[in-house]
Amino acid sequence: MTPAPESAGTAPIVPAVVDWFLENQRPLPWRGADPWGVLVSEFMLQQTPVHRVLPVWHDWQERWPTPSALADASVADALRAWGRLGYPRRARRLHEAATAITENHEGVVPDSEEELRALPGVGEYTAAAVMAFAYGRRSIVLDTNVRRVLARAVEGRALPPAHVTTVERTSATALWPTSDDVSALWSASVMELGALVCTARSPECDVCPLQSTCAWVRAGRPALAHVPRRQARFEGSDRQVRGRIMALLRDADSFLTASALAAAWPDAEQRDRALAGLVADGLVVRHGRGSYSLPE
């Protein structure tokens, strides 16, 4: 095995995880893609598994290979191409981001965290990910996978807190490699370890490169001290109704009447509430006489 590049002051877990990554990483198509391809992948991967993103990402790369290409398309086309990826507000925000990049950044995905964070739909994680994976720069990439690995290996906890904390940022910054090259490689490596080995439900500690040093393993893999709050039920929720309405509108050639949308959900009150929410979110447009469509 080739020794991983190492810089002075680097935490010892870094070369172990990087070496593991160089042998075990998945050949994901957005690795080494241009910054726009990386940005699109990051939007799609927000709360959506890799295997569901893959076909949609390829489709988007072909249809809209640049920010200006997407900006020239309609929001409706973006929402239809988004399909069933979920959280369609991401598709709308990605379209808005493409417009902002075209108008304010000469069509080039910006290469500073501050400018990236100013784009709609780009938060702390996505900005850091684009810096690392598109531009090879040092940034503290704290996604759910990285946070879980660090919570276990460093803190000895079963899972990280519900939301990113200042303590996590400080702790991560202290151990993060200082050079751009090693930092970007480490970011991809620790994220992949969390995705493939140090998983939430059934971590494979037997094959983990951190097995001998992991604080959580050393402590006997203790369970979480406090049970996290459960995710809201989906069946019967407004989210389910919103999804049904969006599916009808994606499949429609043009406008749909309110009575046509009644097929989405039997309860009129809940249906109307969901529809009003979609309109407020800019995902649906109401035209005259109670007809609806996706936004142009």
Added chain:
DNA sequence: AAGGCGTGGTC
């Protein structure tokens, strides 16, 4: 600053 926001695979 918790909770809303889609969808589907997994166990």
Added chain:
DNA sequence: TGACCAAGCCT
């Protein structure tokens, strides 16, 4: 089977 979980963001 139903509950958990998934490269978060926004308010």
